Amino acid sequence: xxxxxxxxxxxxxxxxxxxxxxxxxxxxxxxxxxxxxxxxxxxxxxxxxxxxxxxxxxxxxxxxxxxxxxxxxxxxxxxxxxxxxxxxxxxxxxxxxxxxxxxxxxxxxxxxxxxxxxxxxxxxxxxxxxxxxxxxxxxxxxxxxxxxxxxxxxxxxxxxxxxxxxxxxxxxxxxxxxxxxxxxxxxxxxxxxxxxxxxxxxxxxxxxxxxxxxxxxxxxxx
Numbered sequence: 001x002x003x004x005x006x007x008x009x010x011x012x013x014x015x016x017x018x019x020x021x022x023x024x025x026x027x028x029x030x031x032x033x034x035x036x037x038x039x040x041x042x043x044x045x046x047x048x049x050x051x052x053x054x055x056x057x058x059x060x061x062x063x064x065x066x067x068x069x070x071x072x073x074x075x076x077x078x079x080x081x082x083x084x085x086x087x088x089x090x091x092x093x094x095x096x097x098x099x100x101x102x103x104x105x106x107x108x109x110x111x112x113x114x115x116x117x118x119x120x121x122x123x124x125x126x127x128x129x130x131x132x133x134x135x136x137x138x139x140x141x142x143x144x145x146x147x148x149x150x151x152x153x154x155x156x157x158x159x160x161x162x163x164x165x166x167x168x169x170x171x172x173x174x175x176x177x178x179x180x181x182x183x184x185x186x187x188x189x190x191x192x193x194x195x196x197x198x199x200x201x202x203x204x205x206x207x208x209x210x211x212x213x214x215x216x217x218x219x220x221x222x
Contacts (some may be wrong), residue, residue: 001116001156002177004045005029006036006062007078008054012101016049019105024152025112026178033057040066045073047112052079052090060089067094074115078103127162129216132201134162141201148200153178157193161206166218168209 003025007013010031017027028045030036033054040048040062048066052059063075077090080101090098096115099108127134131144139155141148150158156178160169174190194206194214207217 001046002026002028002044003047003049003112004036004039005049006031006033006054006059007049007051008032009051016105020049020109023105023109031055033059033062036062037065040071040073041069047116048073048075049078049108049112050075050095052077060093063090063093063095072119074112074119076108076111076115078108129162129165129219130205132205134159143201150197150200151193153193154197154200157190158197158201161214161216165216168213168215170213172213174213 001024003020005013005016005020005027007016007029008031013029013031017029020027025047028039030039034056036050036054037057039045050059050062054062059077059079063077066073066075074096075094076097076099077095078099078101079090096119097111099111127136132148133142135141136159141150141155141158157174160174160177171190178190194208198206205216207215209215
């Protein structure tokens with residue numbers, strides 16, 4: 001799950017990036033508002049942790065621009081501003097939750113899980129392809145009604161392919177979605193995950209487009 005961390009304090013940002021990575025998130029850390037806006041405009045994230053007191057562009061301005069653009073990515077505001085007015089401004093501006101510094105990392109991750117479940121449960125219903133049903137909110141897979149256990153990375157790959165049925169998802173996009181911009185994967189990592197998915201769900205499920213990537217072929221009507 002990709003998370004954009006926007007925090008200008010180097011010590012706190014480094015600690016958060018490390019802690020959230022250990023909690024299973026693929027963290028991209030931006031240290032000012034302009035960099036955060038560029039990232040949000042050019043890429044997609046599952047969650048955003050947003051400080052308010054940022055250089056170049058204030059966090060509330062980022063929130064305003066993101067929501068006005070129609071982007072509904074779940075956003076948790078994390079800030080030292082504890083005045084009621086600041087909390088209300090953030091929530092009224094479209095933030096999903098608000099946590100003040102100092103904070104507990106376990107509480108932060110619990111709140112992130114909660115806002116992600118709420119948002120994805122509202123916007124993304126179950127998806128079906130052939131006899132496979134993918135539940136994004138519960139992060140579960142069934143095939144012909146039988147649960148199939150996938151690793152976190154296997155599920156993420158399948159979810160990306162489900163979102164692009166009939167279209168090729170490039171290997172580079174899969175690597176970036178799984179491992180982020182700075183954490184490089186071994187050259188054959190995606191192939192290994194695809195191999196495991198085929199073993200669990202059937203060899204014919206995922207089609208390789210040589211030299212480009214992978215796809216779930218479009219279903220044809222009889």
